[in-house]
Amino acid sequence: MDVQAYIASGILELYVAGLLSEEQNLEVHGHALEHPEIMDEIEQIEAAVLALGKTISPGLPHNFEVIREIIDIQKETKVVELGKKDINWSWYIGWAASVLMAIGLVWMYAQNEGLKSQIQVVENEKQTLEEQINDANTSLEKSKELLNTIRDKNITVVPLGGQEVSPTSYAKAYWNKQEQKVFIDAKGLPEPPDGFVYQVWSLKLNPLTPTSMGLLEDFDLDENKIFALNNPNESEAFGITLEPAGGSESPTLEQLYTLGAVSS
Amino acid sequence: MNLDQLIKRFQNKDVTAFERLHGMxxxxxCGVINTIVRNDALAQEICxxxxxxxxNNAESYNPSKGRFFTWILNIARNAAIDQVRSKSYKNSKKNLSADYFVGILDHGSSTESKVDAIGLKKLVKNLKEKCIRVIELLYFKGYTQKEAAEELDIPVGTIKTRNRSCIAQLRKNLKL
Structure with a gap:
C-alpha cells in the first residue's frame, strides 16, 4: 500500500471530522495501527483542529471539579433516580386534559340519558292519557250507539220480571223486529255462579215452545250488561234461565230467573 | 501513559483518567460548541x-470506529445543534446572521468575549476564507461532504482535497 498517497488523499482529515462510513472508519483504524506514519498524520490533523477550536473557546470557566461533583452526585443518587423521572409537563397536561374530557363526556352522557328517560316517562304518561281519552271516547260512542238503538222507533221494549228463583231479578229486552235483533239489558241479574251461564229463550205460548237465542257470555266482564242477540223468531215472550256452562237444549224451568211477555 | 491507555481507564470509570482527557x-x-451557538455562557453550559x-456514555465509545476526539466532537455538535434548533434559542437569535466563526473576531471586543482573538488571528492568517468555511462546516458544524459542497457551491469531489490543503495550512500556522 502506498502510504503517502493514502495520506495525501485527504481521507484522514475526513476521518477526524467523523465523516466516513463505519466501514471506512474500521479501515482507517486498521491502517493506522499498521503504519505509524498514518497514526502520526491523524494525530497532527487532530491537533490542528483542536488548536483552532481552542482559540474560539469561551474560556472554559467550568473546571473539572464541577464535572467531578456532578459525577459524584449521580453516583450517590443513582438508586433514588430510578424512581425519579423527569417531569414531562406536556405528558401530564395531555393526560389531565384527556381525563377531564372523558369525565366531561361521561357527565354529558349521564345528563343526556337522564333527559331521555324523563322524556320517556312523559311519553308514557301521554300515551296512557291518550288511551284513557280514547277509551272514554269509545265508551261514549258505545253509549250513544246504545241509546240510539233503544230509542229506535222500531224497538219493542219487553220488561222481564223476577221469578220464583230470584224474585228481585229483572231485565229488559229491546227487540228490533225489522233487524231481527234483541238487546238484553241484564243489569238486574245477579252474577251467575261459576260453571253456569244465563241463556235467553224466545217463547211461543200456545203451545209453550222455547227457542234458544243464545247465551249471555262473559257476564261479569261486560260492564254495561247489555247483550245483543239475533232473534228471527216470532216471539211472544222472552225468558232467561241459568244453565250449565255451554247452555242447554231446552230451558231448565226451575232456574228461570226472569220472564216477560211481548205486549201485542 | 498514552492516549489509548487513558481512554481504556476512562471507560472503566476512572475519574482521574477522565480528568486528564477533559483537560485535553x-x-x-467548548470552542466548537461556541461556533454553533454563538453565546459564551450558553456554550459553557452545553459544554x-x-x-x-x-x-455517562463512556462504554459506548469504540476505538476501532473512530478517534476519541471525533467521538466527543460528535456528541458536542449534536448537543449544540439541538440547542440551536430549540425554540427558545431561535427566539433569542432570530436576527443573527449566519456568518462564520471568524466573525467572532469582529464581535469579540464589543461583547467582551473570552475568545482568544490573538491566537485565532495567528492561526487563520493567510488562511483563505474558503478554507475557514470548509473547516468550519466539516469539523464544527458536522456537515457531510455533500452538504458542504452544496453550501459552498463547489463540486463534491473538491471538498476532500480542499479540506486537506486547508488543514495543511492550519498545521503550518500552528508550528509558527
Missing part, C-alpha cells in the same frame, strides 16, 4: 453537559 479536549470542544454525557 474540553477547551476545544459541561456534553462532558457529563461523555462520562
Amino acid at each position: 479536549y474540553a477547551e476545544n470542544i 459541561q453537559d456534553v462532558f457529563i454525557k461523555v462520562w
